[in-house]
Amino acid sequence: MTDSHSRTLEAENESRTAAIAAAIAGLAGPGDVIALAGDLGSGKSVFARAFIYALGGSGDVPSPTFTLVQMYELSPANVFHFDLYRLEKPEDAFELDIDGAFHDGISLIEWPARLGAYLPPRRLAIAFEFGASEDARLLHLDAPDAWAGRIERLQAHV
Numbered sequence: 189m190t191d192s193h194s195r196t197l198e199a200e201n202e203s204r205t206a207a208i209a210a211a212i213a214g215l216a217g218p219g220d221v222i223a224l225a226g227d228l229g230s231g232k233s234v235f236a237r238a239f240i241y242a243l244g245g246s247g248d249v250p251s252p253t254f255t256l257v258q259m260y261e262l263s264p265a266n267v268f269h270f271d272l273y274r275l276e277k278p279e280d281a282f283e284l285d286i287d288g289a290f291h292d293g294i295s296l297i298e299w300p301a302r303l304g305a306y307l308p309p310r311r312l313a314i315a316f317e318f319g320a321s322e323d324a325r326l327l328h329l330d331a332p333d334a335w336a337g338r339i340e341r342l343q344a345h346v
Contacts, residue, residue: 206238223300226316
């Protein structure tokens with residue numbers, strides 16, 4: 189990935205994080221992998237919920253902390269929300285049909301480092317960092333070539 193494909197977006201509150209998530213959801217399609225990294229409470233689950241709602245999800249969107257994955261039948265593809273915090277070893281992810289999700293769905297992955305070498309290099313990586321105020325967050329986006337044009341469009345809309 190090159191520096192020209194990196195962006196930092198500031199979210200002064202959860203509503204702004206949700207707006208960024210909705211904008212990215214509008215750019216995502218089948219086969220996309222979005223890796224959400226950051227400390228506990230940094231906004232990963234807020235982002236994932238807003239992403240799912242933006243694609244038509246409704247009702248309760250729980251964090252899959254204990255189930256490790258939740259699947260939502262949405263358009264343009266099924267969305268797989270993975271929380272790999274409790275994953276014991278990277279190979280265990282295959283029991284979750286993660287390879288199928290990578291191929292046909294849109295994958296949101298919290299704690300992506302738990303996948304080790306199995307994390308696809310073509311992912312959009314978003315690192316969440318606490319900002320200057322209690323509710324503020326910085327979202328550091330690092331995009332592969334397949335996301336570069338989409339990130340440019342995102343910049344114009346958020």
